[in-house]
Amino acid sequence: MLTTQRKAMLLERLSRDGRLVASDLAADLDVSEDTIRRDLNDLAAEGRLVRVHGGALPASPTHVPLARRQLMQTPEKARLGKAGAQLIQRGQVVIVDGGTTHLALVAALPLDLHCTIVTHSPGIAAALEPFQRVEVILFGGRLFRHSMVALGAATVAGYSGLRADLCFLGVTGVHPEAGLTTGDAEEAALKHGMLRAAAEVVVLATPDKIGTVSPWGVAGLDRISRLVTQGDRPNWLPPGVEHSDG
Amino acid sequence: MLTTQRKAMLLERLSRDGRLVASDLAADLDVSEDTIRRDLNDLAAEGRLVRVHGGALPASPTHVPLARRQLMQTPEKARLGKAGAQLIQRGQVVIVDGGTTHLALVAALPLDLHCTIVTHSPGIAAALEPFQRVEVILFGGRLFRHSMVALGAATVAGYSGLRADLCFLGVTGVHPEAGLTTGDAEEAALKHGMLRAAAEVVVLATPDKIGTVSPWGVAGLDRISRLVTQGDRPNWLPPGVEHSDG
DNA sequence: CCGATTCGTGCAATAACATGCAATAATGTG
DNA sequence: CACATTATTGCATGTTATTGCACGAATCGG
Known part of the structure; x- marks a missing residue:
């Protein structure tokens, strides 16, 4: 699987599920967790998601309205x-x-x-x-x-x-x-x-x-x-x- | 469940219910009460809620009317x-x-x-x-x-x-x-x-x-x-x- | 005052993390 | 084509974060 393709899939899953879990993704996509982590860090550096311990969450303040x-x-x-x-x-x-x-x-x-x-x-x-x-x-x-x-x-x-x-x-x-x-x-x-x-x-x-x-x-x-x-x-x-x- | 996500859910429940009860949350989210307590303490340290015995309450009472x-x-x-x-x-x-x-x-x-x-x-x-x-x-x-x-x-x-x-x-x-x-x-x-x-x-x-x-x-x-x-x-x-x- | 609950702390197990390194593949250059 | 460079990946290492449990202290409600 191409790196770019994998990253695109990560973003797709993120918008679908609302969250990403690194360990699950590693098993699903059959790559090491290190690779997933690197992908997530790259995407976080581009501002496309927010990195959290264990995975990632959507970057956009979508469901975080003003009050929050x-x-x-x-x-x-x-x-x-x-x-x-x-x-x-x-x-x-x-x-x-x-x-x-x-x-x-x-x-x-x-x-x-x-x-x-x-x-x-x-x-x-x-x-x-x-x-x-x-x-x-x-x-x-x-x-x-x-x-x-x-x-x-x-x-x-x-x-x-x-x-x-x-x-x-x-x-x-x-x-x-x-x-x-x-x-x-x-x-x-x-x-x-x-x-x-x-x-x-x-x-x-x-x-x-x-x-x-x-x-x-x-x-x-x-x-x-x-x-x-x-x-x-x-x-x-x-x-x-x-x-x-x- | 990701820690960050759980904390977000706590805040959501807080603004919805107006209060949080640690023991209920532990049962609901299927984690130990210690974990809930730690979450609540973290959020309190960030000023996002006020810790009380048994749970937590909204942080800024003055702004609850609007937020609520x-x-x-x-x-x-x-x-x-x-x-x-x-x-x-x-x-x-x-x-x-x-x-x-x-x-x-x-x-x-x-x-x-x-x-x-x-x-x-x-x-x-x-x-x-x-x-x-x-x-x-x-x-x-x-x-x-x-x-x-x-x-x-x-x-x-x-x-x-x-x-x-x-x-x-x-x-x-x-x-x-x-x-x-x-x-x-x-x-x-x-x-x-x-x-x-x-x-x-x-x-x-x-x-x-x-x-x-x-x-x-x-x-x-x-x-x-x-x-x-x-x-x-x-x-x-x-x-x-x-x-x-x- | 007492029992029950809740709290804080220390501890240990597990999971997730960053980092460096090496192997491999892809790409660039002469 | 030959060679150097870069990108990607997995692994090993040590570090940090998270979690549940145990124990004693603090707090609550009578």
Whole structure:
């Protein structure tokens, strides 16, 4: 049997059965378990499935709807979210970007918080449902699937007409020279608009984003008011930028 | 059974039943209680549930309302959703209103569906994430908390400039004389705009809404193309309106 | 307070894992 | 064709993960 053919069969079985068990496959296809393992690792490296102990599971978040992923909060993100939540004061108008870190922020908000939250992320908006005293403004647009946020002229226009107190900005790179960067051009432009619409800008950054650069620039580090990370303050952070350890 | 798969099943049962009992699970899944305990401890360490004596409970009580309501799909609503999903044809532009019934509609869509879905509900938009080939247009506005949809001038303007093939309209009352009604004035106006923006209008209605009236009128029964209910066609349904049993 | 259940820990058996190595087959190159 | 290179596979090795069991401690419900 050809290697490629075997891998195709693995994917076929995976979508049919919803899972793959390495030992069963070795017996079925009459090859060693090592071969199966190698195949599974290859396919996992291509992102076509997710490797687990004993076999593999589907890669696509098919039957894992929003609710599940909302709860998939690492303790790190929860701490970041908690640190961010403490920065919001009663009555403020706050812009909240999309992303799982900001979902953690919402989860850390006190239930009786009284403020206005502006977002272009349907996930953030939906998560704000339990907060009776939070006014939620949602900007629409065409949904950018990768990060599940609304993008488009209407979105940009919405932020350009806004004067907010605080903005929680999500980026995929925080670098001493490249500054704040993200993976999509249009998203970068929108984030720049969000940044300009707020008096203070806070970036919640997990450790994997510190010191890294993504293709599209959003703004320089001196444009943000505070960086929340895990660990000590990076020594390259401009003096005007505050820092907290989440 | 793969360990990862078993843990996923535990989370699924948790969100379905609202609690987990270790001893029951051990018997159900045919593993020792030690294994279940270890699984529960792992998941608790990841913050995905809260460990209690004898089992586990959902992690974030604040978000259970939303999560629960999303998963609280009665078999009736699932059937309605399935019936509605079959009405969508490839390439169409479809308006989908908010509400749990329409969440069931999204859940029933085929994963490879290729169409454009327009909505002003962040929950619907978020639920559409797994559908790679569905273009999602989200209209924004101020979030109306009771039904978790965006309302406002921008929302109305969005629909008024749209020509869609199909519209799934949610109402709280379907009555022979009062027609389609809902509980909020502004929402009623918006729904009227949605109805006018689509060539065909479908109403998915659970039995508790048939024959009831809410304060604010949306449109007469003759303005809809199809009513999907559970059971026989109401004899007062205008002849021009099609009917299906979901 | 007591019995029953549940919990945590250590332990051992088994399964699955990564890694390096060698044999073989397929492919590329002069 | 001759030869080198690469890909694929199975095997041996040591490591890690998973699981069930045993035992004593902690907890629960009266």
